[in-house]
Amino acid sequence: MDVKSVEENMKKAVEATRNNFNSIRTGRASATLLDRITVEYYGSPMALKSLANVSTPDASTLLIQPFERSSAKSIEKAISESDLGLTPNTEGGSIRLNIPPLTQERRKTLVKTVQGLAEEGRVAVRNHRREAIDTMRRKEKDKTVSEDQSRDFQTAVQKLTDKYIGEVDKLYAAKEKEILTV
Known part of the structure; x- marks a missing residue:
């Protein structure tokens, strides 16, 4: 266990939090809104991105153009059943999603x-810290590393933890501002 691997894990936790934030709609149309949608296609789940092209013709509309016309019904069903709360409108071979303005x-x-997703991100970062420190303390107890090495490692890991929790907090603040902006 070294500081670099701990930092990699923390970066992944922050990135997962960023991806979770992107899937929350803010009243503006964004193709990332549909990233989590999986479509049942020929008996197997597939990502919407692999079945259709998603574009934003204006600030309140998403346009989904399936690569195959036969997949339109499956895509429409997947969107209707998702937790997005959007109603798809099929026009010929394409599907249009109107993003309504958000109420207060x-x-x-x-x-x-x-806020809950941000806390999950912070907890993930702290869990990586705890795992790393526990591993180092076991090594110290087994006499494979010295007390000084262990203390230096723990200090470095704590600095990384503070840095990445700060990043999660910045992401949260930006997303909160984006949501509350009318």
Whole structure:
């Protein structure tokens, strides 16, 4: 266990938090809104991105153009059953999603959701810290590393933890501002 591997794990936790934030709609159309949607296609789940092209013709509309017309019904069903709360409109071979403006109450609910996701990200970073420090303490106890090496490692890991929790906090603040901006 070295500091670099701990830092890699913490970076991954922050990146996962960023991806979770991107999947929360903010009243503006964004193709990342559909990243989590999986479509049942010929009996197997597939990512929406691999079945269709998603574009944003304007700030409140998503346009989904399936590569195969036969997949349109499956895509429409997957969107309807998702937790996005959007109703797909099929026009010929394409599917249009109108993103309604958010109410103040919905914005507050979304902020709470984002707050929970941010806390999950912080917990993930802290878990990586705890695992690394526990491993180092076991090595110290087994006399494979010295007390000074262990203390230096723990200090370095704590600095990384502070840095990456700060990144999660910045992501949260930006997403909160984005949600609350009318």
